[in-house]
Amino acid sequence: MKRLLRTISMMAAVLALLWGAGNLLLEVQLPTAPEGRGAFPDPMDPEMNLSDVFLALPAANGSEQSRVALLDDNATAWLTRWRLLAEARQSIDVSYFILKQDVFGAALLGHLIKKAREGVRIRVLLDAMGTEMSRDRRGNGYLGVLVRTPGVQVRVYRPLKYRYLDAFLTLNPAAVIASDHDKILVVDGRRALTGGRNISREYFSPPADDPTAFHDTDVLLAGRQIAAAMTTAFEAQFTSGEAKPMQSGALHLDGSEDDLLEAYQLMDEWLRGLGLPDRTADIEQTWAHQLQGMPGLHGILDSESPGYESTRVRLLNSRTRLINPNDAITRSLIRLIRSAREEIFIQSPYLVLLKDAAELLEEAAERGVRITILTNGPAARDRAIGQAFFFDQWPRLLQRIPSLQLYVGGDRHNLHSKIAVVDRRVSLVGTYNFDPLSMLVNSELVIVADSEALAERVLEKPERLMAAGPPRTYRYLLAPAGDQTDAPAMIEFGPTDHWQAKQWPAVAAYQYWLIKPLRVLDTPLL
Known part of the structure; x- marks a missing residue:
């Protein structure tokens, strides 16, 4: 027993020594958590109108006249990327x-x-947490091929071993998940593309062909100034100390360049309307079957090609808050919400609001601003933890914000x-979700455009989805409160009216084991 205690004491001493020595060398320091309303600092005059707020956005990160094309169709979004590369x-x-x-993914690399x-x-910059290709033997080989290609630089943002080390040294679990959530494609310094789409089947399959395909939105930008900002x-991110060069030797796997070039050829032939040749290799058959x-x-x-709108554009860039606490996106969103006088529309796949964010929407509603939010329901089966928080929050959101319509x-x-x-004038398209990961942790990008024509174009698809009604979309409602304004919210129509909890038990588990304890701790969540 004494030997065991000595061993434990020695291990604790070694860990303490390593922790202390590591902190002396630690380059990454987590920003201190802000208090109260300081979480969303906004030094600007809240009485500024929408035009003044847009003009106050960083002019160096945009252009007085850029061409912007909306990509809200999956096939068009993939075709646009293919053409840009070509x-x-x-x-x-x-x-x-x-x-x-x-x-x-393979065709893009090819x-x-x-x-x-x-x-x-x-x-090429890939996030270590999100890049699923690197977690597979064949995928690792494909990345190795790219690394060995002359003229190509590949870096990984915050490799996993550094994340765990940072979490240990800072005693903050956010160091594990803080990621580069940007989506960027810039070609020849003249055209750029960003938005919600990553590179995989669900983002580019036509919804008519695939019942699990995503609905997403990107923007194509043409102009030297906005491309320079991108x-x-x-x-x-690419030149930061957190982006580590990927070494082909470190992958310990050989990949086939021919495989990737074959994926490119198959994709190009399919997009051109040609038939797929009869090939025998397993991987070729897999890709042909997918196409x-x-x-x-x-x-x-x-x-x-998609039609362009010529308009003023700004790029908002919030780097990973683990590295840089300056949050241009959240700060600008506050200013834009405070300047709203008629209507605010938000579409986000994940809706988990902090108290400060809910208060901003509540203030807007008190000014008579109509607020509409469209988000995922439980049938989408994406990110159970986010759905658990949403199920907990939505009745109180509707109770606090009477003008809110929630779909x-x-x-x-x-x-x-996103x-x-x-x-119906200033539109925002980017990578930023209305949840704590985007608000407090990850690197994000948002394009802001001042154009009524583009705003109407952005609203067209979500308004069509909301107008379709059940079973395509549902509106969540509370029962009329009558004179009992302080009474608990009574649900007229909610998740359980079109979905059964037993279909997704992980949501119920998160509600019981995570959300209830957070309520007891009085966290900054709504």
Whole structure:
């Protein structure tokens, strides 16, 4: 027993020594948590109108006149990326949170290898937490091929071993999950693309072909100034100390360049409307089978390009808050919400509001502003922990914000768009979810455009979804409160009216084991 106690004491002493020594060398320091309303600092005059607020956004991160094309169709979003890569002549910068090894991920890598052979300079940044390709033997090999390609630089944002070390040294679990959630594609310093889509099948399959395909929104941007702002955002992460060069030797796996070029060729032929050749390799058959399941992509290469709107644009960039606590997106959202006078629309796949965020919407409602939110319902089966928090919050949101209309998706199509529109004039499209991960932890990007025409275009698809009604979408409602304004919210229609908890037991588990204890601790969640 004494020997065991001595061993435990020695281990504790060694850990304490390592922790102390590590902190002396630690480059990453977590920002201190702000208190109260300081969580959302806003030094601007709350009486500023919408036009003044837009003009006060950082002008260096945008352009007085850019061309913006909305990509709210999956097939068009993939085709636009394919064309951008094909037309690249000098440089390609790519940053994604998720890159899977399905036919889309493999074809993208094959396309990059082809462009590198043509002399195009290529830089790729992938997040260690989100990149699922790196967790598989074959996928690791594919990344190794890319690393070994001349003219290509590949870096990984916050490799997992550094995350766990940072969490140990800072005693903060946020160090494990803090990620680069940006989605960036910049070509030749002239055109750029960002939005909600990662690189995998669910983001680009036509919904008519795939019952689990996502609905998402990107924007294509044309103009040197806005492209330069996107490049600056890319380089801020790519050249940071948190982005580590990927070494092919460290992967310990050999991949086939031919496999990736074959994926590129199959994808290109399918988009051109050609038939798929009869091949025998297993991986080729897998990719061909995936493409055959998406007839909506067949032959679309000759389709017309999406129409542009010419408008003023700003780029809001919030780097990973683990590294840089300056949060331009949240700060700007506060200003835009406070400037709203008529209407606010928000679509977010995950809706978990902090108390301060709910208070901002409540203040807007008190000014007579109509508020509409569209988010995922339980049928989408994405991120059970987020749904558990949403189920807990939504009745109190409706009770506190009388002008709020709350809609949820009713089928398996994940509503993955991250968009907002203020007074049907200023629209926001980007990577930022209305949840604590985006508000407090991850790196995010948002494009803000001042155009009534573009705002109407952004609203067109979500308004069509909400108007479709059940079973496509549902509106959650509370029963009339009458004179008992302080009475607990009584639900007229909610999740249990179109979904049974036993269909997704993880939600109930999170509600019992996580949300109830957080309530007792009086956390800053609503």
